[in-house]
Amino acid sequence: MEALQSLAGGFGVALNPVNLMWSFVGVLCGTLIGILPGIGPALTIALLLPVTYKLDPVASFVIFGGIYYGAMFGSSTTAILVNTPGETGSLVTTIDGHRMARKGRAPAALATAAIGSFVAGVIGTAMLALVAPEVVKLALLFGPADYFALMCVAFVAVSSLLGSSLLRGLLALFIGLALGLVGIDQQTGAARFAFGQLDLLDGIGITVVVVGLFAVGEALYQATLPRAGGSTVTPLDGPARMTAAEWSRSWKPWLRGTAIGFPLGAVPAGGTELPTFISYQTEKRLSPRPEEFGDGAIEGVAGPEAANNAAVAGVLVPLLTLGIPTSATAAIMLAAFQQYGLQPGPLLFGTRPDLVWGLIASLFIGNAMLLVLNLPLAGLWARLLYIPAPWLHGGILLFAALGVYGVNRSLFDVGVMTACGVLGLIMRRLDVPLAPVIVGMILGPMAEVQFRRAVQIAQGDLWVFVTRPISLSLLLIALALLIGPVLWRRARANAGSKA
């Protein structure tokens, strides 16, 4: 009850017209940078810090919250329309979202992403307001062994992302795992696969690979297609909004995505990508039409898009309750707090309730604004597909190169992007799926570092993975997911042959 009262006070702060305006500025900026591949919310907030320093703290956090959520909304737009995730959190959305767009259901895909993001954002923010202290206690229980077990679950879960051919999917996954190895090893400081290049010491940037494989690769691929046949894209087919059937197929994935995204965002190594993988797998398993996945299943957009937004709310839990940043964006927001001489943590709720509850209230308002901003735009964005492919992809190439160069001002990165573009072209030609590359790049290093930390802390004792209850249960879940379907099919076949 106390929380509700404080929240009411927070709305009092956030609904002040000036803060409403800043919230709008934030969500607009966020949506735009979400759409631009390469530029993410962390960089944007870092660059805005010196500017917002002149504002009062509430206003600047209202802007930052808007940017963070807005980026998640915006990134699904490019994922669906041009098969390029604006942020890695929307990677999974490309699989079914872009298929939907090609079948003329772009507005429905955009709408289910926007509404799902809104539902998840609102529920996630409510949970942030009400149960943050309890959630963070659970999150801290997660040790390295448990994270490794969680990664095992994720690796099993991505099997549904590998596409129709297991061999091609694994090939792509291993390319990603190999790319993820490049750079300084976190535990020992040793350089791996850097070939003496300073530019490779920090590893290959994931956004560089995403933009290269998806945006540049797609543009090159389109360029190699015969022009006369015209585009395979059907810009619009059917109503420019979601049909009743699409609504009824979406609402459960929205809620399940939220339930998966929020806790995984709150654990200190979760991030926004991992929950989307698990959500996608869950939806595919639960769907009565698993064969549609990969060919435009709306659940494959609704679930992951809800999951990544809920994860954003989750990331704010350790940030606000303990002052612990668990993502790059959260780290920059922490720096922003410190710029005002404020320290997020248990004491901040007591010392600056106006700020904390104002921020939380403005997150609700920002989510509502994003929905209002994005729903009408869904039909409009979809018209982008009417732009002739050469122009559209020419524009995408320009923005991709600018975005990648802008992040580190490194021509080397532009070179890596181009190389990944060529790789993307070859993979498309050979019908090798792209998403597993990024999955490997994200999960591989995380699994490795957590495994090594766990073993190192246990002084080489491998039993650590089965003696901890959380780790053991997660490993059992992974095992069940891996061999369960096989056993189930066997049992059914046996029953069938007996009958």
Place this chain on the structure above:
Amino acid sequence: MTKIVRALLAAALGAAMAAPAALAQDQLTIMAPAAPGGGWDGTARAMQEVLQATGIVKSVQVENVAGAGGTRGIAQFVRRSGDSKQWMVSGLVMVGAVIANKSPIGLNDVTPIARLTSEWQAIAVTPESKIKTMQDLAAALRANVAAVSWGGGSAGGTDHITAALLAKAAGADAARINYVAHSGGGESLAAILGNHVTLGVNSASEFMPLVEAKKLRIIGVSSAARIPGIDAPTFKETGLDVVIGNWRAIMAAPKLKDSDRDAVAQLVDRMVKSDAWKAKLKERGWENNYLPGPAFAKFIADEQKQVGEILAAVGIGK
């Protein structure tokens, strides 16, 4: 006649030659060899604000060149030889990174101007930890150095160096320390709070909010004298002879003329003595640790030696 022309020409040339020195006060670029948001970036931006607000330099640009612990930045920076309008933020982390990355270019290739600030390191434990004091820690390290796991930042960074120096000072084998590297302060704080590691090593300021909330206890700090506001002894007081701060400094481009170098040092000196800079330090929680001139050059040499030895002991940069 020709004499007059010559004299005029000489005067014009002289004016042209003198002009760049005067311009040094008008504009300036400070490279932060790291991404926006970190300590080096913060130092560069704080300098930018203070230099402009006090009118010491009219226009200051901050340039971020991130990567490889600053070695990517310094590799670009040395190309700006002889240009007194090019400054770069540097610090202890770069000393370590140059060694760890076997970078051919190091701090000896630029012009040292002054050390500006230090952030002190601290050792923290949870209230339920068996280790209550630095003496407990030293005893545990001597009993079995690998059984004590340290949660801190990147391998070869300030936290790692601190841990290794402490183990060595306690009489344990620094090469066998069980140091668990994390990618950022947040991740390591979570591991410490969750009791997944024995103790945490980080800058004291990062621990303070959790100390105030009574979720962590600081048992020792790395400064030479006690830090006001922190109820913990220095390492030295507890018998572990380790003093180490995460210092940050300002460097100028290589091969400056002596007169240019002195001019740069003067600008920095005016900035450090301004009230605006003192206010900035207070706001950021940085300790003023100003050390200009030849003393700073000697300090760098000492740090390179100490860091080099300890990193070699833990097997980094081999």
